[in-house]
Amino acid sequence: MNSVKSLKYPVKTPFWASWIWTEACWRIETQQPVLYLTFDDGPHPEITPWVLEQLNQLHAKATFFCIGKNIQRYPEIFQRIIHEGHAVGNHTWNHAHAFQISKNAYLQEVDDTELLVKSGLFRPPYGKLTWGLYQSLRKSHQIVMWDVLCGDFDQQITGEICVKRVLKHARPGSIIVFHDSPKAWTRLQVALPKVINHFKQQGYDFFSLK
Template sequence: MYLIKTPHFIQNLFPHFTWRIPTEEKQIFLTFDDGPVPEVTPWVLEQLKQYNAKATFFCVGDNISKHPEVFQQVVDAGHVVGNHTMNHLNGWVTENITYFHNIRQGASQSKSVLFRPPYGRVTPKQTQFLLRHYRIVMWDVLSGDFDTNITPEQVLKNVVQNAGPGSIVVFHDSIKSKERLEYALPRVLEHFAAEGYSFDALHPQEMFETELVHQRA
């Protein structure tokens, strides 16, 4: 089971995680987990380019090392890269030292201080350590494109009905998600572009400055 829309009470329980960007502007922050892979990621880049959209790719380090040319395509297109561990480890079932070492390996591949824990699963003790070194990015809306039990139409509906100004939306540039992603992503881009939204990447420094302004307001 998973939640499409992250409830505010959960976001408030973990205020040091970035769940959304506090803005009233028509901005959406699309993110893509688990790539880069040649079967999906270049197609995603083409879709984004059509709308002058920038996104954030939380990359698995092992995929970066296997497909460096695809990773370079992401960087060259002006998108932001984040760390999704080296081997897509689940923090709830991984010893801390092993987990931290795997994250460092992923960071060495991605060269990023942005970190998204696979499955969104990270323990309080792991969080304490990670916040000293990384900015932990979660999400406001989960598309569900990884779920083989739902239709592509439902993935589209999940995003269109739940995303709004400042939402961080999760897709997956993975082979498992390919069928649902290929249906939903172009339609999400078309829908929100028609509504006057821009699609922006998560920049660590800008995120920090925005949060400071929000805290002082």
């Protein structure tokens, strides 16, 4: 498959990205065999419990960047994430696009979500922030980006390709993005157990970001 030419997003974050948003976190600096799984866009009533089951069985901890309106809708699932020892972060109230709503409206979404999340971790939807939003948010939050994007949201690829991407690009301290959302479900089911099992066999641990 001609995945390089057709790719509309970088699987591996380009090296220069962290020079622009210097206070955002792209990877944890370590030589230890540790990886940081992150799950965006939940909680979801079926997919998030399935993810929690996998993490529990494989003794892995992770970080969930939740959407405020989904927390409001599924508070018991949100509580279960915390109860099982994972970290949570803010992903805006309604998956806001930084280039499509006003700065004030965006910050309001973050504030409303923070009342429920209360963690100080923030990940911008689509990985996009304006310079003004970055300057505001870096004061109130640890902005968490990523090192490896497996593309589980991409309907053009299979779960096996997601696995290959993570195996190729993950290194000690990598922050890896998955989605506990319907658009990723087909690929997530295939990719998540394989990724965790592979790296566990290599001696890696999976930690949450907080």
